[in-house]
Amino acid sequence: xxxxxxxxxxxxxxxxxxxxxxxxxxxxxxxxxxxxxxxxxxxxxxxxxxxxxxxxxxxxxxxxxxxxxxxxxxxxxxxxxxxxxxxxxxxxxxxxxxxxxxxxxxxxxxxxxxxxxxxxxxxxxxxxxxxxxxxxxxxxxxxxxxxxxxxxxxxxxxxxxxxxxxxxxxxx
Numbered sequence: 001x002x003x004x005x006x007x008x009x010x011x012x013x014x015x016x017x018x019x020x021x022x023x024x025x026x027x028x029x030x031x032x033x034x035x036x037x038x039x040x041x042x043x044x045x046x047x048x049x050x051x052x053x054x055x056x057x058x059x060x061x062x063x064x065x066x067x068x069x070x071x072x073x074x075x076x077x078x079x080x081x082x083x084x085x086x087x088x089x090x091x092x093x094x095x096x097x098x099x100x101x102x103x104x105x106x107x108x109x110x111x112x113x114x115x116x117x118x119x120x121x122x123x124x125x126x127x128x129x130x131x132x133x134x135x136x137x138x139x140x141x142x143x144x145x146x147x148x149x150x151x152x153x154x155x156x157x158x159x160x161x162x163x164x165x166x167x168x169x170x171x172x
Contacts, residue, residue, distance in 0.1 A: 001053055001054065003096055004052060010059050011037075012036045013059035014062050017061065017084070027124065046065070046066065053097050060084065060093060061093045061097055062082070064080060064082075064101070065110070078105060080114070082097060095130075106159050111158065114154060116153070119138075119153060125155070134155060134157070136156050
């Protein structure tokens, strides 16, 4: 398995993984499928904050982070998404991707990573717990998909106990 920064030509493979999850599961609250064009733009914008796992020339998973909330005060907190293809789950791909993504975040002075996990995804909650995330909040019935109300579980991992020396943050 190769872990590397995503490239624009990975966009369709990422779409295929993500859209299968959007269409077939309650793991994500959205029902809007991703497009290769939008993912290409995210890859270009996020740089090292968008990583893929590749096996035998095929993208089998990805992890990316993006602003947790708008505004300069949140610049050092990022939310992430990680998705693994059905055939690659349970093989350590997720753990390896998260280690790579966390290193990219540390290099970019990210202080904390956040996960917003659907209550319909207990495996995602357990996974994040195993890699050092703590459950911070459970927001009851804030999501709705396929006629079901779903809780959102927020989990956080502090990446650095040191604060940045730069006290001024530029708006994004």
